[in-house]
Amino acid sequence: MTTPEITPDLLLKYDRPGPRYTSYPTVPEWRNTFNDEAYKKALVQASQHHDSPLSLYVHIPFCAQRCAYCGCNTITAPIEAQVNRYLDDVEQEIASVSARLGKRKTVSQCHWGGGTPTFLDEPRMRRLFAMLSRYFDFADNAEIALETNPVTVTTKQLKVLRELGFNRISFGVQDLNPEVQHVVGRYQTAAQTESLVNLCRNLGFTGINVDLIYGLPLQTMDRWQETISSIIHIAPDRIAMYSYAHLPARFDHQKVLDLFKRPDTREKYALFADARKRLLAAGYRPIGMDHFALPGDELSLALDNHSLNRNFMGYTVRQAPDQIGFGVSAISEVADCYSQNTKELEVYHEQLQQGLFPVERGISLSKDDQIRRWVIRRLMCSFKLDLDALRRLFDIDGAVYFTAEREALAAYEEEGMIQIQDACWQVTATGAPFIRNLCMVFDAYLKTDAKTLFSRTI
DSSP states (O other): OOOOOOOHHHHHHHOOBOOOOSSSSOGGGOBTTSOHHHHHHHHHHHTTOTTSOEEEEEEEOEESSOOTTOOSOOEESOOHHHHHHHHHHHHHHHHHHHHHHTTOOEEEEEEEEESOGGGSOHHHHHHHHHHHHHHOEEEEEEEEEEEEOTTTOOHHHHHHHHHHTOOEEEEEEEOOOHHHHHHHTOOOOHHHHHHHHHHHHHHTOOSOEEEEEESOTTOOHHHHHHHHHHHHHHOOSEEEEEEOOOOTTTOGGGGGGGGSOOOOHHHHHHHHHHHHHHHHHTTOEEETTTEEEOTTSHHHHHHHTTOOEEETTEEESSOOSEEEEESTTOEEEETTEEEEEOSOHHHHHHHHHTTOOOEEEEEEOOHHHHHHHHHHHHHHHHSEEEHHHHHHHHOOOHHHHTHHHHHHTHHHHHTTSEEEOSSEEEEOTTTGGGHHHHHHTTOGGGSSSOOTTSOBOO
């Protein structure tokens, strides 16, 4: 696709609350009636597919301190005994899941998220990886990744991770301006960031990612452009650029940011539009809605050969039919079900002690849910809806099944965001940044006004 300029006016016109579609149905639709028994049944059903690989996710909720912008499930400055007990609990959960999966053991993707996974010291990282290796078999080409804070991760930790087999890493940089960093509680220079990226590259990590956030307090166009210029110079393989979601009613610690000026709506869109333009000019390719990758990176290659996929870990080239999450708040996608663990550390511990899976909520997908999930994922990953593939997979006539959606897409077609053809509905380069909006057309749970609990689409 060509890459036309996306203006702040166009961004402003189509910005609204909307899901990020790491799942469908989205989390607000899940119910607490989906419980331990429902999850056990899903695992048993998944165990029948012996030769299919798995994706594993482990949530490490601990952080030395909470960043002011954070919207993650974290526990700040835990005591040592708390961390050790948590690893004991995670091991119990891993063993219980493995027992129900039977002979199904092969792992194609593993991701540690948080929190800050590298809050764990080297012995604990070795212990956690040994747990996973004891119960599962990592494929030779498995993607083994984690997120980390560039301020706190050490050279020794990075060397241990590489020794264990980790081959992907993501740094939460967010912004490199000192004033912005001071307000949000992050402190690292461009030189320190570059040094870390180069170290990881020399150690053999590939697909090195940097996270950025636009819309933070004290960000201005000049400051943001300096950050983008520094990141382009550092040249990570991938860049994820997220809109800051200011939700102080939900995250009490974000209230401190009310003391500082944040970019207004138009300024925020201008930050995104300028960064996107500069990244594309520097040779990065747009991946999905908010990711960028160098042409030789696996994400770019997967986009070209239509093998790009998306799950709770983000965009991936190692998608497995089922994803298993371990730890507090972790999400599993198994046998056409979603299941999320409790967010409360004590509840997590107590339920495991009772021999239960610590499920807080979930959902079993209907046939319509499965169809719409497939459509939304294909739009998010390949920017098109192949009606012939839809017919082969679900035995439906997509043009008829989605008659109402076709009518709703007319406005986007007039904007030049999507081309509606008999066999394929193709998102254009203009429509790519608005892919969340296009996917919302297919969301059966959003037929009323969009829910304000979602972040903005831009």
